[in-house]
Amino acid sequence: MALYVEKYGGTSVGSVERINAVAEKVASEIKAGHQMVVVVSAMSGETNRLLDLARQINDQPPARELDVLVSTGEQVTIALLCMAFNALDIDARSYTGAQANIRTDEVYGKARIVDIQCDGIRHDLEAGRVVVVAGFQGVDANNNITTLGRGGSDTTAVALAAALKADECRIYTDVDGVYTTDPRIVPEARRLDQISFEEMLELASLGAKVLQIRSVEFASKYAVPLRVLSSFEAGPGTLITTEENIVEQPIISGITYNRDEAKVTIRGVPDKPGIAHRILGVISDKRINVDMIIQNISDEGLTDFTFTVPSGDMNACIEVLEPVVEDLGAEELVADDDISKISVVGIGMRSHEGIATKMFKALSEKGINILMISTSEIKISVAVRKEFTELAVRTLHAAFELEEQA
Numbered sequence: 583m584a585l586y587v588e589k590y591g592g593t594s595v596g597s598v599e600r601i602n603a604v605a606e607k608v609a610s611e612i613k614a615g616h617q618m619v620v621v622v623s624a625m626s627g628e629t630n631r632l633l634d635l636a637r638q639i640n641d642q643p644p645a646r647e648l649d650v651l652v653s654t655g656e657q658v659t660i661a662l663l664c665m666a667f668n669a670l671d672i673d674a675r676s677y678t679g680a681q682a683n684i685r686t687d688e689v690y691g692k693a694r695i696v697d698i699q700c701d702g703i704r705h706d707l708e709a710g711r712v713v714v715v716a717g718f719q720g721v722d723a724n725n726n727i728t729t730l731g732r733g734g735s736d737t738t739a740v741a742l743a744a745a746l747k748a749d750e751c752r753i754y755t756d757v758d759g760v761y762t763t764d765p766r767i768v769p770e771a772r773r774l775d776q777i778s779f780e781e782m783l784e785l786a787s788l789g790a791k792v793l794q795i796r797s798v799e800f801a802s803k804y805a806v807p808l809r810v811l812s813s814f815e816a817g818p819g820t821l822i823t824t825e826e827n828i829v830e831q832p833i834i835s836g837i838t839y840n841r842d843e844a845k846v847t848i849r850g851v852p853d854k855p856g857i858a859h860r861i862l863g864v865i866s867d868k869r870i871n872v873d874m875i876i877q878n879i880s881d882e883g884l885t886d887f888t889f890t891v892p893s894g895d896m897n898a899c900i901e902v903l904e905p906v907v908e909d910l911g912a913e914e915l916v917a918d919d920d921i922s923k924i925s926v927v928g929i930g931m932r933s934h935e936g937i938a939t940k941m942f943k944a945l946s947e948k949g950i951n952i953l954m955i956s957t958s959e960i961k962i963s964v965a966v967r968k969e970f971t972e973l974a975v976r977t978l979h980a981a982f983e984l985e986e987q988a
Contacts (some may be wrong), residue, residue, distance in 0.1 A: 584749040585707070586666075589717060592626035593756045595659050605666035606626040608712060608808060617707045619746065621661060621717045621739040622654025645690035649719075649729045653679070656716035656735070663714050674712040677703065679719035679727070684738065686720040686728045692869060692906035693728035694796070695737065697718060698745040707746075711912070715742060733794030740797040744804035751808050753793060758812035759820035760785070760792055762984040763837040769976050770985035774835060775818065778825040779808075781835045781927050784961045788838045788925040798822070825929060833930035833937070834982045839975050840923045841968055843873075844896035845884060845953070847888040848903070850913025854883075859896035860910065861887060864902045870895040873923070874956040886915075890954065890965060893919040921953060922971040925963040925972065926978055938962050944981035950974050 588608065595601050608618050632652050632859045643651075656915040660676035667674035682703060686693035703713050717735025722728050730737050736753055745749035759773040760782065777785075779802035786795040792810055801808040801822065811819035851857055862872055870891050878886040889898050896917050931937050941962055945952060950973065954965035966974055979985065 583613050583617065585619070585746060586750055586752060587621065587739050587746065587748045587751045589617045589621040589735055589780050590623070590754045590757070590813060591735065592623045592628070594754050595622050595663070596626035598662070600813075601659070601662050602669075605670055605672075605945050609667070609670050609672055609940070612712065612847060619703065619713045619715060619742055619748070620663065621715045621735055621742065622656060622659040623657055623717050623735040624652075628655040628658070631677065634716040646726060649690045650727050653716070653719040653727050653729055656718055660714045660716050664712075667712055667714075672712060673710060674714055675706050675899060677713060677715045679716055680721040680725070682715050682742075684720035684741070686722055686730070688722040688724070688726070688728070689869070690726075690728055692731045693720060693722070694743050695730070695800075698741055700742070700745050703742075703746065713910055730796070731794075733797070733815050736794040736797035736972045737800060740800040740806055740808065743806045744800055748806065751806050753797075753808065754813040755792065755810065756813065757792060757810070758815060758817050759810050760822070760836070762835070763975055763979050764839070767839075767972050768979045768985075771979065772984060774820050776823060777835055778823045778922070779822060780825060780960060781929055782808075782822045784925070784927045784958070785836055785838050787961060788840060788923065788927065788961065793822075832928055834926050834928035835930075835936050836927050837975055837978045837982070837984065838925050838927065839971055841971055842893045843921050843923045843965065844893040844917055844919040845888060845890050845920075845965065846896070846899055846922050847886060847916045848907055848910075848912050848914070849886050849916065850884045851910060852883060852912075853885040855928075857910065858887070860906060861903065862889070864906055865891070865899055868895075868898060868902055870899055873932060874954045874963065876954055888954070890921070890923070920968050921965045922968045922974075923963050923965055924971070924974045924978065925961050926982065928962045929960050931960050931962075937987070940981060941978060944977050945974060948973055948977050950977070 664676045665676040683699035685697040707715050717738040761771040763771045765771040783798045786798050808822040809819050873890045875889045950970045952964045956963045
């Protein structure tokens with residue numbers, strides 16, 4: 583007997599028919615003798631509907647009340663799914679995030695899980711019940727409802743799998759695995775049978791939409807075998823596991839892109855110790871993620887400081903930086919959201935030279951100018967103008983021969 587945690591996203595539970603299909607699929611696992619915990623998202627479109635309702639009332643709704651509102655979407659799904667199990671004569675019990683004792687920090691809209699007490703869930707599993715948990719939500723130390731951000735149901739599932747020591751965490755979605763790149767841009771993209779936690783972490787952080795980055799962090803930290811599968815067609819999906827479990831390690835596993843990037847430049851910054859901290863510290867305090875960073879060579883004691891942030895955070899970034907720029911006596915603050923980030927990722931890069939040269943040469947031959955560069959041990963990222971996004975992805979996918987293999 584194995585214990586599986588399975589997560590079904592909004593499209594997977596987007597209608598009564600789909601909810602019944604999920605119940606029937608899980609029922610087959612129960613009949614095979616397995617214990618099952620099912621984590622669900624709100625039905626597709628429901629969260630957006632709730633957000634729209636909120637903004638019809640108040641353009642800037644209070645964060646606490648917004649979390650109370652949007653968390654109800656998952657509550658609908660867990661109740662309906664348990665009703666579907668009941669119709670199949672399967673005993674099931676639903677849990678909200680609070681009932682599942684998913685404890686988070688106190689940041690509304692982007693809360694992080696700090697602890698899960700699974701005694702109630704374990705008791706129900708031992709009693710032979712299917713446990714159905716609302717994803718995306720928890721409660722803070724003061725019992726306020728919090729939400730984990732978009733894609734947070736993935737994190738809920740992996741965190742529960744880690745706490746319960748599940749044999750595998752399965753993420754069911756509308757794609758049948760992790761691909762070498764977006765098949766909508768490159769139809770020849772190939773589904774990967776397996777990929778390392780480290781590679782998936784890079785891909786998720788660099789724009790791949792398959793999994794929320796925090797879910798991969800959880801899986802990696804607690805070595806939870808993680809599998810991405812399709813809700814709509816049978817198949818093995820993609821297993822995300824430790825590097826040691828991967829028999830054949832490709833040089834490059836994938837090409838990813840992110841159009842939601844903005845470049846921020848502060849010109850004429852005094853070139854002296856502590857300046858970077860002054861600039862980036864106020865941004866960090868607002869929980870805005872900074873990625874690529876470039877500081878030019880000093881000229882007459884002044885330098886230009888450039889970095890990228892998510893485009894949705896650009897205005898907030900400018901707002902917190904304006905007083906800092908004035909205080910520093912810098913010359914100018916400039917922002918530009920007409921950029922995309924293109925990245926190549928692969929654990930095989932550790933033992934192969936010339937990857938960057940090959941990447942830059944391929945882009946150059948297509949007339950694609952590189953605005954910024956960022957590297958790590960297993961990835962190289964470049965910023966380019968947004969208009970070149972798809973061309974850059976197709977060019978690099980072909981250059982590294984990642985197309986469908988015969």
